[in-house]
Amino acid sequence: MSTATVSRALSQPQRVSENTRARVSKAVDVTGYTMNQAARSLRQRVARTVLVALPDIRNPFFSSILDAVEREAARRGYGILVANLYFGHETVWRLQDLLLSNRADGLLLLDGSVNPNHLRLLTDGPVSIPVVLACEEVPHLNYHKVLTDNAVSAERATRHLIDLGHLDIGHIMGPEHNSAAQDRLTGFTRALSAAHLPVNPNWLFRGNFEMESGFAAAARFMALEHRPTAIFAANDESAIGLLSGLRQHGLACPQDISVVGFDDLEVAPHYWPPLTTIRQPRETLGRMAAETLIDLIEGEHRATTPLRIVLSSELIVRGSTARLSSALSSAVQSAI
Numbered sequence: 001m002s003t004a005t006v007s008r009a010l011s012q013p014q015r016v017s018e019n020t021r022a023r024v025s026k027a028v029d030v031t032g033y034t035m036n037q038a039a040r041s042l043r044q045r046v047a048r049t050v051l052v053a054l055p056d057i058r059n060p061f062f063s064s065i066l067d068a069v070e071r072e073a074a075r076r077g078y079g080i081l082v083a084n085l086y087f088g089h090e091t092v093w094r095l096q097d098l099l100l101s102n103r104a105d106g107l108l109l110l111d112g113s114v115n116p117n118h119l120r121l122l123t124d125g126p127v128s129i130p131v132v133l134a135c136e137e138v139p140h141l142n143y144h145k146v147l148t149d150n151a152v153s154a155e156r157a158t159r160h161l162i163d164l165g166h167l168d169i170g171h172i173m174g175p176e177h178n179s180a181a182q183d184r185l186t187g188f189t190r191a192l193s194a195a196h197l198p199v200n201p202n203w204l205f206r207g208n209f210e211m212e213s214g215f216a217a218a219a220r221f222m223a224l225e226h227r228p229t230a231i232f233a234a235n236d237e238s239a240i241g242l243l244s245g246l247r248q249h250g251l252a253c254p255q256d257i258s259v260v261g262f263d264d265l266e267v268a269p270h271y272w273p274p275l276t277t278i279r280q281p282r283e284t285l286g287r288m289a290a291e292t293l294i295d296l297i298e299g300e301h302r303a304t305t306p307l308r309i310v311l312s313s314e315l316i317v318r319g320s321t322a323r324l325s326s327a328l329s330s331a332v333q334s335a336i
Helices: 003-011 018-031 037-044 060-075 089-100 116-123 150-163 179-194 211-222 236-248 282-297 326-334
Strands: 049-054 079-084 106-109 131-134 144-148 169-172 230-233 258-260 277-279 308-311 314-316
Touching: 049 060, 049 089, 049 282, 060 079, 060 236, 060 282, 079 089, 089 106, 089 116, 106 282, 116 131, 131 282, 144 150, 144 282, 150 169, 150 179, 150 230, 150 258, 150 277, 150 314, 169 179, 169 211, 169 236, 211 230, 211 236, 230 236, 236 258, 282 308
Parallel strands: 049 079, 049 106, 106 131, 131 144, 144 308, 169 230, 230 258
Antiparallel strands: 277 314
């Protein structure tokens, strides 16, 4: 058999006969041959690599998403590169270098705070790089997106507290310019409005999705003249930080306060008390985002308008929330 025939049998088996495929397969088994993917990529001027950019690789929220992305990419014959955007705009320029120098074929972006003008340099120039947004949206960019129902789920989480009898509810917010954080704030305020409850600005605590911001919110909570009986936190890390801080101040959950998080991190059911939270379908999100991007890279999408896939999340009720009693309400307020 010629080299060209063997190459076709390995890379495009549908173009050769069944007999030829069987002969090549037998030869591969005997010789232990493996395809040199690097050489193949050089010849085809493709990297067969997906670049995944995320805001903070230290955040455990991204671990299962990255795992699902890597598994789907490997199934399709791709590898992944991971870029941490925690250090800001300099890293965004490095993304452009990786993509425009053919070291990656497309970008999966998990950070909604990236400057839209920087991304347009990748997609509006002479060479258009496939881009898929996941988890968070970037304002004013009409790209393919795979998201979760942040506003709807935040409304559901807040409604859970209201159904337990809590009328005084606060919120630990996420980063100010983060689209997911803004959607969760929208869902929180929407639930209060539907129940004819006011949004008390003194009970909106600034946060940044990190545990330390939840811990700092506990100190601000204790300094309030009038305290809420429940808190909805924009993510699990800030909820856990809040619980830790309140414990140091002598408050117990859920006896003194009910707390709901968002994400359902692996630690959520093992913390004390086990955290009531919103479970995002992170594995499904990662798999579908990778699938969408690789389809774009391989030219399999024919849609005239970009896809916008929104996945549903689930409320997981655990021990950090409880029904409000008149005794609890009086105790919290008398603790001032």
